[in-house]
Amino acid sequence: MKESPNIPARRIGSSAQNLEGNRLLTPRREPAVTPPKPFHWIVFLIICCLLGFLVFKTVVHLIRTDTGKARMVHAASPVETAPVRKQTLEEVIGGSGTVEQFNTVLLTTQITARVLEVPVKIGDVVKKGDLLVRWDDRLIQATLDANRQYVETSNIKIKNQTRQVERYLALAKQNMGTPLDLEKAEIGLADAREALAKATMGLREAEIALERVRMKAPIDGIVLERLVNPDETTHTDQTVMKIGAIDSVLMAAKVTEE
Known part of the structure; x- marks a missing residue:
């Protein structure tokens, strides 16, 4: 058998302890703390x-x-001062009461027609000239067109009857016509003139009725009552709305005697 060479044995435990000791003895490098600058102290x-x-x-x-x-x-202690001055002291007496309009206006319709539109309601403030009620004007427009045609027809009849009378007068001067024919022509002329007068009056009435299909506010005020609604038929002299003036008001106060 071969003999192993004598190799000195190393102490493993002591080596580990030496390594740990070396680690403990090695100084740690900690981050350096920067001291505050003088400018920071001044701001603080x-x-x-x-x-x-x-x-x-x-x-x-x-x-x-x-x-x-x-x-x-x-x-x-703080004290608030004010300059002395002479003034009149007024005594205020409280009391209940109601505010009323100085002037009210009742609006009535002047035509018989169906209501199409009522754009205002109770409590609305209206200006002079604002639309309050609008009626159906188709029948009135038809009457206006018919009366205008009657006027034109009556004018034509008057021209024809005038020429007829002139012709009979010329014949009468020549002793060729009869007084009866002249009288009939004059009666026809008078009837034509009467028809023209009636047609003219009807035309004017239709024009006025057409102007009344739109009711507008006569003053600046507030709507106090609304007595008509759309699709209702109104008649002449029927009250449809009440407006109160707001430029001047009255105060009806109830003050006790005490």
Whole structure:
């Protein structure tokens, strides 16, 4: 058998302990702390001074304006003064009452027709000229067109009858016509003129009725009553709305004798 060479045995345990000891003995490198710069200290002191000044001014203001705070620090109580002046003292007496319009207007319709539109309601403030009620104007427009045609026809009849009378007068001067024919022609002319007068009157009435299909506010005021609704048929002299003037009002107060 071969003999193994004598190799000195190493102490493993002691080596590990030496390594740990070396680690403990090795100094740690910690980050260096930068000392604050002088400029930062100056800014900090300025901010502290400003805050202290604000606190001081606040305390002084409270002492000068609040009596309770002034007593707590044994300071003089704040007093508000005013210059003396002579004036008349008025006594105000309270009382209940109602405010009423100085003037009211009742609006009545002047045509018989069906209502198409009522754009206002109770409590609305209206201006002079605002639309209040609008009626159906188709029948009135048809009557207007018919009367206009009657006027044109009557004018044509008058021209024809005038020429007829002139012709019979010329024949009468020549002793060729009869007085009866002349009389009939004159009667026809008179009838044509009467028909023209009636047609003209009917045309004018239709024009006026057409102007009344739109009821507008006569004054600036407020709608107090609305007595008509769309699709209703109104008649002549029927009250449809009440408006109160708002430029002048009356106060009906109830004041006791005490």
